[in-house]
Amino acid sequence: MNLEMICGKTGYIDTGYGLVAVYRSSDSEVILFDSGDEHADEIILLFDSLDLKIRAIVCTHLHYDHTANNNILYDRYKPEIFLYGHDFANFKMRTSPHYPYNIIDPTSDLVIDGISFKIIPTPGHTPDHLAFVTPDDVCCIGDALISQPLLSESKLPYIEDVEQAILTMEEIRRMKYPHFLVCHKGVVLSKDMPSLIDDNIKKELELYDVIQNQITAPTLIEDAVVEFMRQRKISESRIQQSYTMRNTVRARILTLAEAGEFKIEGEYIVPFK
Numbered sequence: 001m002n003l004e005m006i007c008g009k010t011g012y013i014d015t016g017y018g019l020v021a022v023y024r025s026s027d028s029e030v031i032l033f034d035s036g037d038e039h040a041d042e043i044i045l046l047f048d049s050l051d052l053k054i055r056a057i058v059c060t061h062l063h064y065d066h067t068a069n070n071n072i073l074y075d076r077y078k079p080e081i082f083l084y085g086h087d088f089a090n091f092k093m094r095t096s097p098h099y100p101y102n103i104i105d106p107t108s109d110l111v112i113d114g115i116s117f118k119i120i121p122t123p124g125h126t127p128d129h130l131a132f133v134t135p136d137d138v139c140c141i142g143d144a145l146i147s148q149p150l151l152s153e154s155k156l157p158y159i160e161d162v163e164q165a166i167l168t169m170e171e172i173r174r175m176k177y178p179h180f181l182v183c184h185k186g187v188v189l190s191k192d193m194p195s196l197i198d199d200n201i202k203k204e205l206e207l208y209d210v211i212q213n214q215i216t217a218p219t220l221i222e223d224a225v226v227e228f229m230r231q232r233k234i235s236e237s238r239i240q241q242s243y244t245m246r247n248t249v250r251a252r253i254l255t256l257a258e259a260g261e262f263k264i265e266g267e268y269i270v271p272f273k
Contacts, residue, residue, distance in 0.1 A: 124165025
């Protein structure tokens with residue numbers, strides 16, 4: 001694991017599953033945007049070898065793969081931790097945080113030790129997803145997009161509100177930052193962002209086509225969810241055990257219904273004749 005610099009004081013570390021953005025706030029301290037899924041021991045080893053301490057951890061959202069190392073890194077460095085979101089009950093159940101945290105105000109810049117980070121609400125992946133812009137104009141967009149080739153390989157990107165996610169993508173299209181750090185997984189130049197956004201939207205439209213072709217008669221929503229996941233070759237164990245994956249399929253079905261492609265009658269989804 002290495003600290004790779006993008007420009008100025010902004011860089012990232014690659015934990016294997018995703019990228020963690022790093023801002024060097026001083027000669028001896030760094031600020032992390034998310035903490036990663038695992039590999040906390042390697043993160044500690046890296047920063048100790050560089051004689052750097054973690055001053056703060058700022059979370060783009062509360063998913064486990066972005067907050068899993070919070071506890072261990074807090075025990076080692078006692079950083080300030082900044083969170084935003086309404087799903088704190090589920091967050092606490094999943095990660096059992098034992099550290100104090102600060103609630104982010106998304107209507108103003110986040111200021112840490114006199115350094116300002118612009119906050120951009122980017123809902124869709126989760127309702128409370130946030131992006132952050134470092135003083136080097138690197139926009140850390142978390143999971144608002146997936147970069148290639150992971151996007152092409154993904155069977156089912158997780159999104160809670162697809163319509164809102166696409167609106168967020170179009171907002172990102174209008175941004176002119178020179179660098180975007182995408183957690184899964186890469187640093188994207190401004191000139192390449194429109195193509196990546198097109199790829200993400202195309203992926204969603206392809207998934208919509210699968211759902212529309214699948215539902216030809218009144219079907220229980222839960223049955224439609226399971227059948228869709230089977231068509232996407234999701235393992236039976238994940239279908240049965242992963243509430244979050246079923247939830248993202250349900251969100252796509254309900255989005256199509258809200259768009260007038262189907263109607264919902266109780267727990268059934270019904271195609272228009």
